[in-house]
Amino acid sequence: MESTIIKSRDFNASFGSNHVVKNVNIDIPRNHVIAVMGPSGCGKTTYLRCINRMHELIPGATSSGEMKINDENIYEMHPIFVRLKIGMVFQRPNPFPNLSIYDNVIAGYKLNGIKLAKADRDRIVEHSLTRVALWNEVKDSLTKKGSFLSGGQQQRLCIARAVAMEPEVLLFDEPTSALDPISTSTVEELFHELKTNYTLIIVTHNMQQAARVSDKTAFFYLGELVEYDETKTMFTNPKDNRTQNYITGRFS
Amino acid sequence: MNIGSVKYRIGKSYGFQILTTVLAFACVIPLLAILFFIIKAGITKINWHFLVNVPKPVGEAGGGIANALVGSIIIIVVASIIAVPIGILAGIYLSENRKSRLAYWCRLSVDILQGVPSIVIGIVAYFWLVKPLGGFSALSGSVALAIMMLPIIVRSTEETLKLLPDSLKEAAFALGMPFHRVIFKVIVPVGISGILSGVMLSVARITGETAPLLFTAFGNPYLSTNITKPMHSLPLLIFNYATSPYNDWHDLAWGASLILLLWVLFLNIFTKLITRKWKVQL
């Protein structure tokens, strides 16, 4: 089942007069892990934030072009619907400091004012935490504040929080760059589990990570999508010179 | 190098350090003197009778300040009801819109409001409310005090919310939360201690304000709870009785001063303690 879920055509994004994403055309297949890599400042994070319309929260940020999810134009939907369908996990773990672990998982429901029966809530919390392999570690301390957890646990809690909303796509903005190596590998293992239910788009500046976790890789350079291919092909036989230079470490 | 001149310079340095220290601690003396004197003069006047009775006419001993106590509380509560929501929302507006043109003018206005002499606020409230409504009223006093509370609340809300990391807001937005829920369910609860201390500081400030009430709440020798009628307040009572020639009234004023002073100092110290506990920067 290789149907396209996210599709962008001639997509551009800027901060004021600073043009950071240029004419990006990409088709992202459902239930795959896509890595987006490139040197810092290449526009990969901006592009990711455009997918669930977080980009426009920054004053002066604009975008143009076509961005579709299931053939619906994201920019004709209300951002709230977009973000309910496309969840996001950030660079630094950001659990809500005033909420318990339990409440953090169902934050999307609780803070949106959606009433759930206690049984439903419990099920969602257990299910989401199990999916991020955190349930066994925290099931006895669900009432503690989220900030008591270690960095890696906090990041998995944030993934659980996004998963609890049952989105179709999950965006990860350098999800392991603030984590230690052991936590990083735990999070990376999750990606394989999660792709059975979701489509994952992961921005990373770590090439090894892209190679390890992704099915397809997109390489951004200076705001352009230089190359987009199967990860294996990309790392063994890149078509573009710039990709070649990047993966052999000639610039970073 | 001449050893003598070095010694002289070191001596001079110590001399200035001692002078600075002495001058710095001298600032505390007036405050201690005021505290000491007010407690000494006021403590003997305060008893249950003093708190639950209204003032007696000149010549009769006894009497209390119940009307002023009740009036102060009512005026402050009404002022807070007006100022707290407006102030917090305006603070949210400023922290969310850092660069817009309106935000610039809004910030400038708040700065100006902060420095406006309280007597001027009294004049303005007189023309906005007392004259149109046809008489002095507690409500007009509350409005005047609310105007004085606003800049403190707006500023503390803005400063508190500005310090919260953007990642918090992004996390909330990414869950598909609408803007108002992001603010009220995530941003405000996390910054609540800073906002609350701003509110308490503003209450502490207006509790002792007299000038704006002279032409608005005006004062009332009887116990009144009608906010459309003149009402007494502690600082007004102190002003009226302190400048009167009667000793009985001076006694009432001392008692009232002690209560007002304790009330204000308590609010200030309490606010300091919670800001320190929550590590809020104001």
Place this chain on the structure above:
Amino acid sequence: MDTSVDNGSITRSDTPLRVINSKTPEAIVKTTQRIRRSFRQIRTENVFKKTLVIMGIIMVLLVLGILLTLIVQSLPSIKALGPKYLWSRVWDPVQDIYGAWPFLLGTLLSSFLALIISIPFSIAVAIFLGEYHPSGWLPNLLKNTVELIAAVPSVIYGFWGLAVLVPIVRNFETHIGVEPVGVGIFSSSLILAVMIIPYAASLGRSMIQMVPSPLKEAAYGLGATRWEVIRSVVLPYTKSGLFAGILLSLGRALGETMAVTMVIGNTSIIPKNIFAPGNTMASVIANEFTEADKAVYLSALIELGLVLFLVTVVINMIGKKIIDRFTNE
């Protein structure tokens, strides 16, 4: 297509049916609920955004309203008395003679005298807390106590001044051989001096703490003593900040009403010396506003309020500008 503007439009493609793909029936119910809810949220969101903007506008309107009210209400006096009102030397409402000079002079005298008295103390606090002892329990206590000075209500300063300070000043006046009235400009300056210490002190302290230590270390490295470092590095570096603090203090002193009203003596004749009774702009408004029975009388008082407002606004704005420039450097 510029998509940065969030117009909150909801297109047909958002209808719940399209959202539901191959999910369990349970999930479908959940999604539908979620969507229906979200429509309501979007309306509230837009209302909320507008409310915030309105609050911003209210702040601006409030200040404009204050200014406008003062101007409109002082028009009768501006028309009848003209600009020379401000330097006419006689104030006699009974005879319909209005001159603001006694009050302008009284305000300037008492405020500047208070400033002169308070500066050594507030600078000393600033240096002590900013340079000598930035931390520790005793400096902390001093810092908090000085801040509490600003918290004491002005009417209590006035009452205390009347009961304690005025007799002392009267004694002092007998000693130096001026008319021993006690109340007057000097007494109110003393009270004001105490009241304004915290403003210059706390601003000065934070400015002094911002002096980069490499600058100070450079001077220490040349063998300078502590005092020499303060005099030749710290104070020059912070002078604009200290000046701003003094300006803010001045702004408070000019507008201070109750304490001054209670101890200044309330006479509307030009004070002969600093021990004479007088009136400030604020105190004359406080005393005569509710007694003003003629339109021009009332309006003349409001014109004083307008002058007071403009002067304090200008002083505060200059102070704020200096602070902003200092902290941005």
